[in-house]
Amino acid sequence: MLSLKIKLDLYTSLIVSTPTYASETWKSTAKICQQLDVFHQRNLRKILGITWKDLMTNMEVLCRTGQRRLQDIVAERRLRMVGHIIRMPPGRPANHAMSWTPCGSGRRRSRPTKTWQSTFKEDLVDRGVDWNSVRAVATNRSRWRTLAAHCPVKDRRI
Numbered sequence: 001m002l003s004l005k006i007k008l009d010l011y012t013s014l015i016v017s018t019p020t021y022a023s024e025t026w027k028s029t030a031k032i033c034q035q036l037d038v039f040h041q042r043n044l045r046k047i048l049g050i051t052w053k054d055l056m057t058n059m060e061v062l063c064r065t066g067q068r069r070l071q072d073i074v075a076e077r078r079l080r081m082v083g084h085i086i087r088m089p090p091g092r093p094a095n096h097a098m099s100w101t102p103c104g105s106g107r108r109r110s111r112p113t114k115t116w117q118s119t120f121k122e123d124l125v126d127r128g129v130d131w132n133s134v135r136a137v138a139t140n141r142s143r144w145r146t147l148a149a150h151c152p153v154k155d156r157r158i
Contacts, residue, residue, distance in 0.1 A: 007047050008065055015043060016070070023074040024081040028119040036070035075123055079148035082120055086138040 002010075019039060026032065037058075044061050045051075062068065088095040098117070112118075121131055127147055129137055138144050 004047070004065075008067070011043060011047060012067075016040075016073070020070065020074055020077070024077045025116060026074065026078075026119075027114050027116045028071070028075070028078075028122070029114055033071040036074065040067070040070040076148050078120065079123060079127075079144075083138045083141070083144045083148065086135055087141075 019036065041058050041061060044065050044067060045056075048061065048064060050056050050061065082098070085094045085098060090096075124131060124134060127150065129147065137147065
């Protein structure tokens with residue numbers, strides 16, 4: 001019989017890495033976030049041996065296991081990658097892509113499609129960083145690291 005710590009370590013290293021592969025490049029929609037968290041909660045409940053009859057909230061499951069929501073992990077990875085891109089020299093293609101907007105036929109009648117760049121801007125707003133000052137914040141590596149590691153303001157529990 002494996003201890004809970006070993007089960008969680010194996011789960012984190014082997015299982016969590018698979019659904020979050022290349023998650024730094026994903027746009028973040030409500031459906032994607034929900035699918036990630038449902039997958040994560042289902043696995044954690046199986047590890048703990050909790051059934052639906054036990055009436056345990058998702059927050060309680062996360063507290064008992066010491067885990068975070070997968071959408072928070074994906075957002076942290078996205079911000080860490082963007083910090084590397086912003087600190088690159090201005091001539092690099094990845095740095096140029098941060099401010100690039102494709103030329104098209106104009107705006108469609110429906111709601112604008114969610115892009116990776118709009119997801120990144122939402123992540124910054126949630127953490128209280130202005131888009132115009134993002135380069136100045138990213139050059140300070142320790143501040144950027146703490147900014148990426150903290151959960152967004154809108155998701156914090158009081």
